[in-house]
Amino acid sequence: MDVYGKMLMEGDLDAHFQVEREDGHVSTYSFKEWLGKHPKFNTWEKAIFDYLNKGSILDIGCGTGKHVAYSESLGFTAKGIDTSEDAIKIGQEYGRDLECLDFWKLDEEAKYENVIIMDSTVGFIASPEKLNEFFQKMKTILSISGKLALTSINWPEATNSDYKEYILKNKKRDQYPGYVKLRFKMENFTGEWFEGYYYDMDSLITVAMNNGFYPRWIGGSDAVKYTVVFENKGEETLTF
Numbered sequence: 001m002d003v004y005g006k007m008l009m010e011g012d013l014d015a016h017f018q019v020e021r022e023d024g025h026v027s028t029y030s031f032k033e034w035l036g037k038h039p040k041f042n043t044w045e046k047a048i049f050d051y052l053n054k055g056s057i058l059d060i061g062c063g064t065g066k067h068v069a070y071s072e073s074l075g076f077t078a079k080g081i082d083t084s085e086d087a088i089k090i091g092q093e094y095g096r097d098l099e100c101l102d103f104w105k106l107d108e109e110a111k112y113e114n115v116i117i118m119d120s121t122v123g124f125i126a127s128p129e130k131l132n133e134f135f136q137k138m139k140t141i142l143s144i145s146g147k148l149a150l151t152s153i154n155w156p157e158a159t160n161s162d163y164k165e166y167i168l169k170n171k172k173r174d175q176y177p178g179y180v181k182l183r184f185k186m187e188n189f190t191g192e193w194f195e196g197y198y199y200d201m202d203s204l205i206t207v208a209m210n211n212g213f214y215p216r217w218i219g220g221s222d223a224v225k226y227t228v229v230f231e232n233k234g235e236e237t238l239t240f
């Protein structure tokens with residue numbers, strides 16, 4: 001079920017859309033951020049690129065590929081993949097190098113200097129049970145010393161009272177506290193529910209390090225959103 005594509009195809013550049021959480025909490029976003037040819041970027045998102053290697057970038061879960069276009073403007077060779085056919089179609093119309101492909105089906109021979117996974121997408125690609133497997137697969141895609149930029153939401157630092165209550169509800173029902181069940185909404189459209197995980201920074205870094213990825217830079221917009229740029233350490237540098 002392509003929940004992203006369905007919502008994007010219903011959208012209009014000047015419109016807004018909502019993301020509803022299962023507890024009824026609603027956030028509103030502008031379509032321009034996702035669909036536009038020249039979307040807005042936050043300073044903290046731009047900062048990530050200063051900590052990447054020169055060369056190639058693969059953007060996994062790229063949506064319409066706004067970070068692919070931005071990477072190219074900085075001189076990187078960039079490609080994006082996403083499972084949403086419609087999101088890819090929109091981005092390709094803007095001339096971006098995008099392919100409709102699932103991360104889990106990526107060719108393991110392809111080696112990139114950098115991988116970026118923006119907008120908390122890591123938790124929509126890998127559930128907690130698959131996080132080790134996610135980093136193991138990443139090792140086969142990244143070059144040695146390759147950089148991996150991940151962004152997420154550090155739920156232990158949440159200050160919003162609705163969100164704190166939702167986190168508590170997750171704990172009570174034995175869910176990972178950063179679990180979310182969401183759906184997109186517009187005036188005449190309500191999408192299907194979909195699930196994901198916002199990984200807290202400590203857990204994400206612990207699992208990454210257990211799999212040979214070392215944090216080289218940590219940044220964030222505020223206490224809740226954060227980015228970590230990891231380095232893929234090669235086998236030979238792990239043995240002493």
Ligand SMILES: C[S@@+](CC[C@H](N)C(=O)[O-])C[C@H]1O[C@@H](n2cnc3c(N)ncnc32)[C@H](O)[C@@H]1O
Pocket residue numbers: 004034060061062063064066081082083084087101102103104117118119120121124125
């Ligand atoms: C929150 S959106 C982020 C889009 C984009 N990175 C951005 O920052 O605007 C998450 C994206 O991940 C994609 N996605 C989810 N699971 C995926 C997978 N296994 N492989 C590739 N893309 C995936 C979805 O289709 C969706 O477009």
